[in-house]
Amino acid sequence: MGKKAFLFPIVAYAVLAPLPFWLGEYYTHVLNMCFYYVIMAASWNLIAGYTGQFSLAHHAFAAMGGYTSALLVIHYQIPILLGIPCGGILAGAFGYFLGTLCLRMRAIYLGLSTWAFSESFRITLSMAYKLTRGDLGLSTPRLLETALAFPYYYIFLLLALVCLFIMYKIVHSRVGYYMRSIRDDEEAALTMGVDTVKWKRFVFVTSSFFAGIAGGFYAHYIGLLSPVSVDFNEMAILLIMVITGGLRTFVGPIIGAVSIELLSEFLREYGEIRMVLFAFLVIIIMRVNREGIVGIGKVILPKIKSVLPSRQL
């Protein structure tokens, strides 16, 4: 398994690398957004799916990473590639702070507190307009000298694969089991000798760090940041992606992020109605199978296999 895990991202990179040559500029941009959402959805799944901490501040950490990096680059002229990790680290630090505040909270209380945090952050971004230019939006220097999606594709693809690889390693390690034990039964986890406080903080920090990094790359790709990115709709989209794809599964958020982002682009002309459609989709999926598309696949695939003529081994 160890070698396979290493091989997979390399193969995936090689397979996905030629795509922009067929797709053209616009769809390459759509794919870049897909990669951004893949990182966001998968890192939110770490905290919500695997550890059971239903945080609603993930989009705020992404914006925090973006704004931090952009402001550092603009005001202190540091290189962008240094600014982005700084954004990630600050997001991770705030993740630690928020995680510590919410240690004793569960379910809806954790959700409400983290939501309150992200709303306060959004309002602060608007109010501190001297620094952030508020609702006017902050134009951010781009990572590359071009605004074309094509070269960024390779950066986002690489970033997404590296992030997913690290998350895969975490989820399949000892720590991954600690996370799941905390989700299933915190008291039982304590009985087993799991330092629940430490690992909950660890997950808050790690997932916020990933969000901060993704937010940083996003900011220096799009070239504009505004408090709208901390709107609850943004968190709702993440939630829809993870639940549609399959909460608590590793592949689920990846499938969910790509399919919802693509669907969202195809239905762009319908505007806000899309959210209604997505809401229906979530309700239907929760009714059919709580593990989303992955769960439905798990039910259907064996049936297809049993119908197909079996290969003799």
Add this chain to the structure above:
Amino acid sequence: MPLLSIQNMSCGYFEGIDILRNVSIDVDQGSFTGIIGPNGAGKSTLLKAIFGFLHHSEGKIFFMEKETRRLSPFQIKKLGISYIPQGINNFPHMTVRENLLLGAWTFKREKDRIKKGLETVYDIFPVIFSKRNHKAEFLSGGEAKILSIAKEMISSPSLLLVDEPSAGLAPKIVSYVYEFLRRSRDEGITILLVDQNINQAIENSEYLYMLEMGSVAMEGGAQMFKENLRDIIRDSLIGT
């Protein structure tokens, strides 16, 4: 000094309301000690206090001559105490083997010890071995209880706290569980058993404490409890 020594300990779930008052209990190395008493006497609370789920307001708890004040459960586990709570506390979405590994990771750096622990547990509980790759949620009630016990045993504790092992189990499995506890004691594990089943507790323990309304009402050897069994059961039913 005994392996575990509780001295004049008081504790409760809310400040100012103590469930246990001025409780003193000694558990000798290698012994099988029983705690009995009517419902609501504070038996389970006592185990929770020892394992660090509750912090005591007064008194002291010593384990291996070290005071355990303010330690968290995971730290107490590292000292060598394991706690088998009432009912079943497995992780349903993990396989049996993963449940066991979680129990073994207290010694994450000692791979040989983990491997040996797994082998020993498979040896003692063949049921667990045959179902090691099943998800824990698909085990029967008895198997699940055995897994709850097995995953505490894998860390080879010095002291095992057992809370009501017979609750909700078929009589056949109950006797299997007690036999296993006796065998563990023979192998050198000290056992502190809380039980509502007074007969079983007296049968298995060498020394017993009876709790009533949060205090120790009576203590002595198993023989003494056996002789006064009728009075004890009457007291415990009436709760006076």
